[in-house]
Amino acid sequence: MRAQPKASHFVDGAYLEDRAGAEIEVIYPATGEVIARVHEATPAVVERAIASAARAQAEWALVKPVERARILRRAADLIRERNRALSELETLDTGKPLQETLVADATSGADALEYFAGLVPAVTGETIPLGRDFVYTVREPLGVCVGIGAWNYPTQIACWKSAPALAMGNAMIFKPSEVTPLCALKVAEILVEAGLPAGLMNVVQGRGAVGASLITDPRVAKVSLTGSVPTGRKVYAAAAEGMRHVTMELGGKSPLIVFDDADVEDAVGGALLGNFYSSGQVCSNGTRVFVQKGIKERFLARLKERTEAIRLGDPMDEAVQMGPVVSAAQMEKVLAYVEAGKAEGARLVTGGARAGDGGYYIRPTVFADVTDTMAIAREEIFGPVMAVLDFEDENEVVTRANATEFGLSAGVFTRDLTRAHRLVGRLEAGSCWINAYNLAPVEAPFGGVKLSGVGRENSKAAIEHYSQIKSVYVGMGPVEAPY
Ligand code: NAD
Numbered sequence: 001m002r003a004q005p006k007a008s009h010f011v012d013g014a015y016l017e018d019r020a021g022a023e024i025e026v027i028y029p030a031t032g033e034v035i036a037r038v039h040e041a042t043p044a045v046v047e048r049a050i051a052s053a054a055r056a057q058a059e060w061a062l063v064k065p066v067e068r069a070r071i072l073r074r075a076a077d078l079i080r081e082r083n084r085a086l087s088e089l090e091t092l093d094t095g096k097p098l099q100e101t102l103v104a105d106a107t108s109g110a111d112a113l114e115y116f117a118g119l120v121p122a123v124t125g126e127t128i129p130l131g132r133d134f135v136y137t138v139r140e141p142l143g144v145c146v147g148i149g150a151w152n153y154p155t156q157i158a159c160w161k162s163a164p165a166l167a168m169g170n171a172m173i174f175k176p177s178e179v180t181p182l183c184a185l186k187v188a189e190i191l192v193e194a195g196l197p198a199g200l201m202n203v204v205q206g207r208g209a210v211g212a213s214l215i216t217d218p219r220v221a222k223v224s225l226t227g228s229v230p231t232g233r234k235v236y237a238a239a240a241e242g243m244r245h246v247t248m249e250l251g252g253k254s255p256l257i258v259f260d261d262a263d264v265e266d267a268v269g270g271a272l273l274g275n276f277y278s279s280g281q282v283c284s285n286g287t288r289v290f291v292q293k294g295i296k297e298r299f300l301a302r303l304k305e306r307t308e309a310i311r312l313g314d315p316m317d318e319a320v321q322m323g324p325v326v327s328a329a330q331m332e333k334v335l336a337y338v339e340a341g342k343a344e345g346a347r348l349v350t351g352g353a354r355a356g357d358g359g360y361y362i363r364p365t366v367f368a369d370v371t372d373t374m375a376i377a378r379e380e381i382f383g384p385v386m387a388v389l390d391f392e393d394e395n396e397v398v399t400r401a402n403a404t405e406f407g408l409s410a411g412v413f414t415r416d417l418t419r420a421h422r423l424v425g426r427l428e429a430g431s432c433w434i435n436a437y438n439l440a441p442v443e444a445p446f447g448g449v450k451l452s453g454v455g456r457e458n459s460k461a462a463i464e465h466y467s468q469i470k471s472v473y474v475g476m477g478p479v480e481a482p483y
Helices: 043-060 065-081 083-094 098-104 106-122 154-167 183-193 208-215 229-241 264-280 293-308 328-343 394-402 417-426 459-465
Strands: 009-011 014-016 023-027 034-039 127-130 133-141 144-148 171-175 201-203 220-226 245-249 255-258 288-292 347-350 365-368 385-391 409-413 431-434 467-474
Touching: 009 043, 009 183, 014 183, 043 144, 043 171, 043 201, 043 208, 065 083, 065 106, 065 154, 065 183, 083 098, 083 106, 083 154, 083 183, 098 106, 106 154, 106 459, 144 154, 144 208, 154 171, 154 183, 154 201, 154 220, 154 459, 171 183, 171 208, 183 201, 208 220, 208 229, 220 229, 229 245, 255 264, 255 394, 264 288, 264 293, 264 385, 264 409, 288 293, 288 394, 293 347, 293 365, 293 385, 328 385, 385 394, 394 417, 409 417, 417 431, 459 467
Parallel strands: 144 171, 144 220, 171 201, 220 245, 255 288, 255 409, 288 385, 365 385, 409 431
Antiparallel strands: 009 014, 009 201, 023 034, 127 133, 133 467, 347 365
16 A cells, blocks of 8 residues: 555554444545555544643743744644655645645644744733723633544645644544544644644544544544535534634625636636646635626637646646546536536536546536526535626626525636625625635635634734733722622
């Protein structure tokens, strides 16, 4: 097996195996071969993870922020030094092309560690004068945090959750997606190598039930999920029972709006990035591309040309631009949407079929003349399928863009500065782009509104989601009791 980890779990500073847990096969999406096997965490493994996290967190909260930061920064350096090996593992885990993973996964994880390391020593409270008395505030860690990941960005998600959590003095127990269980183990290993005390970063494997068992433990203070809306509903409800903090990074069906005056090449580039990066398996993708009628034919002509030039193939070949989707199940789901698009009368511009018969490859697919009621315009597909819709004017497109239960992202391409900002002000989305798409630097808050989630990852905003404020009233004079 090409990517077998040392053991299934990483708990209390070391790899840990327990073969009593059900087996999970790790499949390389480019070939369908089994590249590793891990075991689901048994209740004993979960208990060890939570107990060690609770023990270690109590000590970690007492470490000076600048010392916590030094460890995280060292981990960021180690990740960058090992970027190639980590990127190859990411490619084996997900099937995403090396051309992407070399620049978007471990490196983005390192950015998060570096960013929160830099930020945390500057986090302070405030003093509120009250005449003779005063109040001061302290930002304290939450305690033991649980992170649950989706399969599309296993390294990045593990880092985006653990970096702010650890920086603020929390412990993290991360459960990767059962589809891509390998990368998070390396993140934990590197953090410990960088000096992180045992127990602060644990990785336990398993399907949904393992995630569910973590959330309801009374020692857990917070859960951060990256996943689908149906899972989000369950996890949010389970967290509510214990009044736990939550961050929910869920799905989307985001609009990308192209006005007549847009630069065609840029708009087509944005639409390609917003639909075909990672074989379309990106939560913030702009999968409803609204194109104003005056630019439609030019836009579609260039879109078809550039889509057909995409190099699909072996993700380990650095010249390849698109790999397979993550699993056979995901491929079947995406192909069913392609058939639904054809059946509902959308015009297939290019693609629309599986490629080859070994791995889970789907040709990048563009539908034009899509209408708002078609399934491909309403539901999250999570694959390389772009729906192009026509529109006439600004008011109409804003109404239609917002007519969805999701609200993760939105984009607008126009040369009209005031229109761009006016439109963004009206779009119901947590992350918006003007004349760009799908860039998610750690400096910027990331997250959704409506069913796409609650809370924000990255940026200064994440600090608030991994800490709580204590308010301390200090009485400086005699206590005036009326009794
Ligand atoms: P999923 O919802 O099927 O699974 C997500 C994770 O939740 C997995 O680790 C799974 O094991 C776990 N899980 C399932 N049921 C659970 C339960 N009852 N309790 C606790 N944990 C449970 O999602 P997926 O198919 O892995 O990922 C695709 C989805 O994730 C898409 O909807 C996509 O939009 C979304 N996503 C969102 C973001 C974001 O930042 N907003 C990023 C990436 C992916």
